[in-house]
Amino acid sequence: xxxxxxxxxxxIALSVLGTMLMAQTVWAKDYEGHWAATAIDKWxxxxxxxxxENGDFKPNAPVTRxxxxxxxxxxxxxxxGESIRKYADVEAGKWYTEAIGAVANRGLMYTxxxxxxxxxxxxxEEVAYAIAKAYDMQAxxxxxxxxxxxxxxxxxxxxxxxxxxxxxxxxxxxxxxxKPQANITRAEVVTILENLTPHMIKxxxxxxxxxxxxxxxxxxxxxxxxxxxxxxxxLSESIGEGKVRFxxxxxxxxxxxxxxxxxxxxxxxxxxxxxxxxxxxTKGAMKKLVVTAPNESVRLREKTVxxxxxxxxxxxxxxxxxxxxxxxxxADPVVIEEAGVFxxxxxxxxxxxxxxxxxxxxxxAGQVSGFDGMESLMxxxxxxxxxxxxxxxxxxxxxxxxxFRMADAALGIFEExxxxxxxxxxxxxxxxxxxxxxxxxxxxxxxxxxVISIRHMRSQFANVNSMVRQYTGGSLPTEYSFKRQLRxxxxxxxxxxxxLEVE
Numbered sequence: 282x283x284x285x286x287x288x289x290x291x292x293i294a295l296s297v298l299g300t301m302l303m304a305q306t307v308w309a310k311d312y313e314g315h316w317a318a319t320a321i322d323k324w325x326x327x328x329x330x331x332x333x334e335n336g337d338f339k340p341n342a343p344v345t346r347x348x349x350x351x352x353x354x355x356x357x358x359x360x361x362g363e364s365i366r367k368y369a370d371v372e373a374g375k376w377y378t379e380a381i382g383a384v385a386n387r388g389l390m391y392t393x394x395x396x397x398x399x400x401x402x403x404x405x406e407e408v409a410y411a412i413a414k415a416y417d418m419q420a421x422x423x424x425x426x427x428x429x430x431x432x433x434x435x436x437x438x439x440x441x442x443x444x445x446x447x448x449x450x451x452x453x454x455x456x457x458x459x460k461p462q463a464n465i466t467r468a469e470v471v472t473i474l475e476n477l478t479p480h481m482i483k484x485x486x487x488x489x490x491x492x493x494x495x496x497x498x499x500x501x502x503x504x505x506x507x508x509x510x511x512x513x514x515x516l517s518e519s520i521g522e523g524k525v526r527f528x529x530x531x532x533x534x535x536x537x538x539x540x541x542x543x544x545x546x547x548x549x550x551x552x553x554x555x556x557x558x559x560x561x562x563t564k565g566a567m568k569k570l571v572v573t574a575p576n577e578s579v580r581l582r583e584k585t586v587x588x589x590x591x592x593x594x595x596x597x598x599x600x601x602x603x604x605x606x607x608x609x610x611x612a613d614p615v616v617i618e619e620a621g622v623f624x625x626x627x628x629x630x631x632x633x634x635x636x637x638x639x640x641x642x643x644x645x646a647g648q649v650s651g652f653d654g655m656e657s658l659m660x661x662x663x664x665x666x667x668x669x670x671x672x673x674x675x676x677x678x679x680x681x682x683x684x685f686r687m688a689d690a691a692l693g694i695f696e697e698x699x700x701x702x703x704x705x706x707x708x709x710x711x712x713x714x715x716x717x718x719x720x721x722x723x724x725x726x727x728x729x730x731x732v733i734s735i736r737h738m739r740s741q742f743a744n745v746n747s748m749v750r751q752y753t754g755g756s757l758p759t760e761y762s763f764k765r766q767l768r769x770x771x772x773x774x775x776x777x778x779x780x781l782e783v784e
Contacts, residue, residue: 311338311339316468317469320468320474321340323475324475329352330471338467340468343465343467344408344465344469344470345402346401346407347377347380347381348377349403349408350384351376353380354383354384356415357415357517358499358517358518359383359384359386359517360383361382361383362382364381366386367395369395369396370397370399375399377399387414388674389411390407390414391410391411392674402465403464403465404461404464405462405463406438409451410437410441410674413440417513418445419444425443426453428458430460434461436687436690437690442461450477478495480492480495482496483500485502485503488508492510493511496512497514498514498515498516498517498525499517504526505527506529506530507528508527510531510533510534511533514537516539518556521540521541523541524541527547530547530549531548538552538553541556542561543558543561546563547564548565550567551567551570552567555574557577559576559580560579561582562580562581563585566588567587568587569591570589570591571773572592575594578597581598581601582601583602586602587605589606589607589608591607591772591773593773614769615663615769615775617661617662617767620659621658622658623655623658623682624653624656625654628659629645629649632644636775637778640779643739643784645735646739649735653735654732654734655685655734657683657684657685658683658688659680660680661680662767662769666678669766669768669777670765670766670767670768670774672692672693672697672765673693673696677691685733686728686731692779693720694781696719699713699719702757708755709755739784762779763779763780765779
């Protein structure tokens with residue numbers, strides 16, 4: 282009897298094992314022999330990319346916006362939190378809800394308007410933008426790569442595409458085009474992630490192998506000892522208050538500290554400290570330390586040399602070693618020198634007061650006669666390479682003219698203008714939602730034959746204001762303020778205000 286039970290147990294075990302093996306075979310058939318099979322296996326093992334409910338991976342299917350958000354969230358392990366932006370088509374409790382909230386809070390994906398469109402295939406330029414933002418990659422002064430369809434790449438994606446192309450992470454097509462609005466497959470995205478992150482540390486332990494390429498650390502209680510890393514290192518938020526130690530390590534790249542109590546000794550290029558957990562540099566040399574979080578304890582010990590310390594947050598410092606140069610972000614290394622609009626090819630300046638740009642339509646109307654179409658807008662700074670970041674992930678470079686349509690796409694001006702119009706008038710908000718008023722509607726209403734005419738804009742404003750008074754008893758605001766981030770290199774962002782005064 283006992284023997285029968287034992288044999289029966291073996292039979293059950295073999296049956297279960299056989300079922301598991303059959304399941305694995307079914308999974309493998311979906312991408313077995315595929316050119317990206319190795320990367321898919323590796324990143325599936327990480328738990329970052331997953332298959333469909335039926336077990337298929339569908340490597341050649343286009344990646345959706347929700348999947349892209351989820352891949353990035355699982356890679357960098359962003360701390361869960363309430364989404365700053367609310368999307369009409371993102372329901373609570375969906376498999377992608379938390380990931381979309383995380384990338385939205387960090388401005389990683391370009392998402393104008395009130396919908397995220399989670400099921401929509403992500404375009405090549407959207408993927409490039411999101412990945413470049415997540416990995417903090419920027420185009421350098423190296424020779425730019427020109428595509429035959431470069432003009433079709435959206436303004437907000439151009440720098441990201443160039444950054445990834447320069448470093449060889451994405452390529453154009455054989456015909457020399459980039460096809461920015463084309464879909465990109467799940468296999469292609471996984472391959473880009475693998476190329477960008479050949480090393481992922483997910484378990485506690487001591488690591489002593491030299492590493493070529495970028496590294497993401499997701500686990501606490503990690504020690505890197507006597508290691509040379511030729512790439513960037515990303516310490517994820519999920520490490521929290523856990524400990525990470527670099528013991529006699531050389532990093533030929535940047536370290537991004539989003540989480541963890543970090544102890545460093547060795548040789549480092551740039552360290553970006555965005556964690557509030559204690560940071561301790563015990564021995565060695567560091568070219569640059571950028572502190573962007575109110576860290577409770579930043580200690581630079583006696584046997585350390587730091588070439589440049591940039592303080593961009595109210596952190597507590599204990600400096601025992603050598604710091605050759607210190608800069609406080611409040612000094613504003615980048616400032617707005619002038620701003621204005623181009624009318625008939627001529628530059629007409631507008632008022633600049635410190636960090637505020639004031640566009641007063643009444644004043645502008647008094648400065649021009651005849652043609653008054655505002656062809657473009659330009660905000661100039663004292664440095665080249667600065668840009669203004671929009672709320673939806675777009676960016677407007679300084680010292681370059683932008684048509685108002687391009688500026689709106691980058692900075693989300695008309696979308697926020699619409700929000701300000703309806704913020705204190707619930708009846709007007711209901712009407713706008715019922716009619717389907719959007720930023721495109723606002724632009725179409727204010728533009729005259731594709732150009733924002735000062736007189737036409739003021740006339741349209743007066744007409745709409747009259748209707749608002751008639752139907753709601755309220756009136757439109759005559760002044761609109763938009764706060765945006767002015768960025769330059771690795772310096773701390775500066776909040777600026779763009780103010781539009783209609784009357």
